[in-house]
Amino acid sequence: MRTVLKCCVSTALVCVLASLVHKQSAAAQGGPIAIRAARLIDGKSETVVNDAVVLVENDKITAVGPGLKISPDSKVIDLGDATLLPGFIDAHTHLLSEMDGTNLTLQDVEMLRIVATQSTAQRALLGAKLGREDLEAGITTVRDLGNSGVNGDVALRDAINHGWLLGPRIVAATRALAAQGGQFGPLTPQAQPIIEQEYVTIHGPESARQAVRQALYDGANCIKVIVNGSPANVTLDEMKAIVDEAHTAGVKVAAHAIGEKATRIAAEAGADSIEHAYIVPDHVLKMMAEKHIFLVPTDGTLQTFEDMTFGARQPSAEEKSRTEKEFQPFIERSRDRLRRARKMGVPIASGSDMYLTMPKQNRGQASLLVFEAYAEAGMTPMEIIQAATRNGAELLGMLDRIGTLEAGKLADIIAVPGDPLKGVKALERAKFVMKGGAVIKNEK
Template identity: 40%
Template sequence: MTRREKHLNAIASFILLLASASAFAADAPAITAIKAAHMVDVRSGALVDNAVVLISGDRITAAGSQLTIPAGATIIDLGNKTLLPGLIDAHTHITARAEDAGYGFIAKSVPRITLTGAKNALITLRAGFTTIRDLGAYGYADIGLRDAINDGDVPGPRILAAGPALGITGGHCDDTRHAPEYNISALGVADGVDEALKVTRRNIKYGADVIKICATGGVLSFGDDPRTSQYTLEELKAIIGDAHRLGRKTAAHAHGGDGIKLSVLAGVDSIEHGSYIDDEGIKLMKEHKTYLVPTLYLGDWLLENAEAMRLPKPLVEKAKVVIPQARINIAKAIKAGVLIAFGTDAAVYPHGLNAREFAVLVKLGMTPAQAIRTATVNAADLLGWSDKVGSIEAGKYADLIAVDGQPLNDVRALEQVQWVMKGGAVVKGN
């Protein structure tokens, strides 16, 4: 081989080497590195300084203090902010509005409330809640919205949706705001074991992730008492047992003691509200490791805004009785060590104010770290999504938020979320 041929050979080899390196670089996953002055370790309640989170695609690959950032990574430097995992609200009604708490919803079609849900979904996501559990919507609107978000058609949080809540005729989840001559009942009405099983299976057929049950009367409904149970133990066992057999968790709206106890004995996964929980209910919930989702801040907002909302007088009177009692009883449950998951009942008050719930939990005896845990690792456990969300750890979705200030000192910092990422994509902030 001549010198010229050797020279050309060397050039060709070098070009092939460059091409191979370029192909390898193209195949290598892109890395994003998030830097912040602080990060909350939600499991321990400790603050991690000089935080770095590495992300590939929609997942976290590593997180810690002063991690080495790979060459070529895209860096997002959040400066002096504090990082937390995306928050979880385990009790919303994403397709509803506070203005409809009286009679306003009656004239709304399912397409209309679904579009309302799309608006609320973006508001909720930008407030820092990257995952929600929606516990009841007309006409499966929350299921349709969930699917649209998953398909990328509209922005919003990850949603576990219930569809129509199950309730007895004339109960809290029946449509009691129409005159009897209209002969209208809510879609989820089911009386007796056979009907209850049929509606449970129908909800699952149409895509429900969770089954919501109205086990007692409620506040924003006519003609019922929040202190009294509505489903029997036999009916509750049928609904909950079938839901579990078909791979769905269950949630029971339950204010009153009997409804709480019957639901827990039937195997429910969470009690929603729990306003009249007593010592026996607390004992049962601890024994069965049943979560309580208190939904407390709504009481403050509702009483302050009842007149502006034109809330019917019978509902206002019920609220004035239930809300103060709920604070006393929930504080006892917290002190006793009942498992608490974060939920707001957003729609009773405006979506986007969800984080105001944290300050009420602290006021009733939690530390800021404990309150934050309710909306992260606890809520993820309740949803059955501990492997996906709830903490900043390798393998979890890259759902992150950042705030100014220090939420471990003042939990109200979470009411002003400055930056939000869902699945590796920034949805709020630079």
């Protein structure tokens, strides 16, 4: 009885999904499109293409170049004095989390509040809103790294892929793997069951392998590991087991690691990216460069930290100076490690790690502020663009489909006003966004 019912339900579901998928692809099938703009940066080459044209058919780019011939049956989108770029890739998002940053010292408590009071369904709906904000800001792909309840990120990813709602392509991690306690800090035994609502805690290499297999079964496209948690840490043997199991399945590993020991464990084990690494010695950076392990510098500017701390409230002069004193050493240290990483040839992929409510920006706009932090560390606008496009695609294992403007790739194309090589702030103002050949936004 049950089996028959299940069969009918799944057949009906397949029909509904098929029609939805058809509807979404139909959105990108209005005949050939020619997009023109004064400039184009393809994400790969350092050369700017002037008088640029990108030809799109269905969901793919068919040609890119200066002054291309446009067939008369093409729909022409002329963006004027703008620069065409590949859609941005944010390699470190938390679309299913929004924390109140006005009291950062209580971050553990804020995380507990979210996990204890918001269902995964609610968080997925929040992710739908934040994902749309990302997409409209020009972020066409994200790697969502946990803090999404039990597989809420997979639900959001699939809903977007089915065409139920608009959002970026999502590479989902499911629950992050961590040692005892995840990132919650010490909890009473009675409160500890909550940890597994947000993390999968591992206990030795075999349990670590099992956790990877569970994540893959749950629909993960990548694995996130909290190497140094709060308070416990993942060991080198556990990390090696995780990387081995994930790589055997063809899936990449993102390691949250800060400090000599955690970054060394992540690099030695062969993680594909190290997230944050606010503190990292040169010998680990050297290993990262040699093994081609990406650094994802989730950095902020002083303004970002002030906005997070005070929210919409105007701080007093004394509060402002206290916050500056508090964050400046951390900011300086982050700038220094990014400078050292660049010098040593560590590949860099852009990641915002934005999960706080910001008073002046929505999630998409706030996520792009990370570019200003990179610029403060001396990265050039061209390097920043490549970190947020081509490098992100390589890290996500999607360089064959996205990350550059080339014939054969998916038509994830954005345009920003003017010339972003003159100042990265232009990257925060996408006026045109296309994802998979479908126009998402076109501000005249």
